Amino acid sequence: MRMFCAGEWRDHSEQIEVKNPYNGQVIDTVPKAGADDVDQALTALVDGARRMKQMSAYDRGRILRKAAEIMRQREQELGLLISLEEGKILAEGVLEANRACETIEVSAEEARRLAGEMVPLDAAPGAANRLGFTLRVPCGIVAAITPFNFPLNLVAHKVGPAIAGGNAVIIKPASDTPLSAFKLVEILLEAGLPPEAIACLAGPGRELGSAICSDRRVRKISFTGSFDVGQEICRMAGVKRVTMELGSNSPVIIMDDADLEKAARLVAAAGYANAGQVCISAQRILTAGPVYADFIDLLKPRVESLTLGDPLAPETKMGPMIREADARRVETWVDQAVAGGAKLVTGGARRGAFYTPTILADVAPTMRISCDELFGPAVALTQFSNIDEAIRLANSTNYGLSASIFTQDIDRALKFAREVDSGSLHINWSTQWRADLMPYGGLKDSGMGKEGPKYAIREMTEEKMVVLHGP
Secondary structure (H helix, E strand, O other): OOEEEOOEEEOOOOEEEEEOOOOOOEEEEEEOOOHHHHHHHHHHHHHHHHHHHHOOHHHHHHHHHHHHHHHHHOHHHHHHHHHHHHOOOHHHHHHHHHHHHHHHHHHHHHHOOOOOOEEOHHHOOOOOOEEEEEEEEEOOEEEEEOOOOOOOHHHHHHHHHHHHOOOEEEEEOOOOOOHHHHHHHHHHHHOOOOHHHEEEOOOOHHHHHHHHHOOOOOOEEEEEOOHHHHHHHHHHHOOOEEEEEOOOOOEEEEOOOOOHHHHHHHHHHHOOHHHHOOOOOOOEEEEEHHHHHHHHHHHHHHHHOOOEOOOOOOOOOEOOOOOHHHHHHHHHHHHHHHHOOOEEEEOOOEEOOEEOOEEEEOOOOOOHHHHOOOOOOEEEEEEEOOHHHHHHHHHOOOOOOEEEEEOOOHHHHHHHHHHOOOOEEEEOOOOOOOOOOOOEOOOHHHEEOOEOHHHHHHHOEEEEEEEEEOO
């Protein structure tokens, strides 16, 4: 595929090979962009932002609705592409394609709802005979910097609201998985988006990221990725609007009155989907002492039934990790935990980029596999004695993206909701749940700002205050 820069599809002498994580085969190549390409893209996007600002909300919504229709028609094709470049099983790839359609559809709806508000100025002293209202206006150029694990839907979550809000957008997808982003650009252009209003460049994160984030023409940055990279982007950005969706090590609290069958089923799903490479994967399983052994007995066979193999094979339940290096990292963390006294219940084996679904018991809260973001197919079980200790353990982290509790006690559930520091809180479900229209974002080192089209559009527009002074 070619990159889209300055209103046209371009090639480049240097290429990036996009490989299937399952077998290492090259799926396609994309141009390796550099800082000069960023400059050319932004120069064109300045004009694109001007045109998008003049476009009516109706027309912006119409373009997005048309794009969603095309995506629906190509859902299977998009799902296959996601699976090939990212390594998730085909069912998960198709589900992501379906969700991306939904994200673009909701963005189209929200384009028509974007509005300011009346401000009751006559309620202020000395402000009689004055009428006040706000206007929401586009930021201008939005930078969308996206990770590998949801190569289509997380791009849609940035691009859809950016367009709905009347902005131009430059996309910097992960170099491992850029193809889905380029396909989305193709679809948006087919749907009628002005070519000068969008750019998509793949290349080295440090070079492109620096060129994009430090450029004053970019007025808004939306980033999903690691805390370390997000922190560096914030340093480079200067006085810009930023949304940061960063890491997590999501806790699941299982109380002694929990429905253990349901909890085991949902932890087995939430801990290992996409080989654990999900920001809100269940990672720290905090379990009440009286049900600790019973929960392990229920969880173990479910995890052991997750068959590894070709992501396109119907019988496969978990594919490889994105890179062998990531599987080696998970292997190291698990081995360190076992050496430190944790018990390996099942899994713990690596073959290339595959890492077997793993359960660790008796994990100390100070172990790395509990403290940091694993981003891999393993869960760490830790015992607690009461709800206060469970909440203390849940909060004993720098992260706060998603947390959950299983309990039949409404008082415990409400205490959890009030006291656990997390952007999303789930009661009697796992941490890995997101409706694409809801506000989504973390606390503490998990980031700032919200995604979800309605909320992202507000992040991607600015507010003006208008005052009409009467006689």
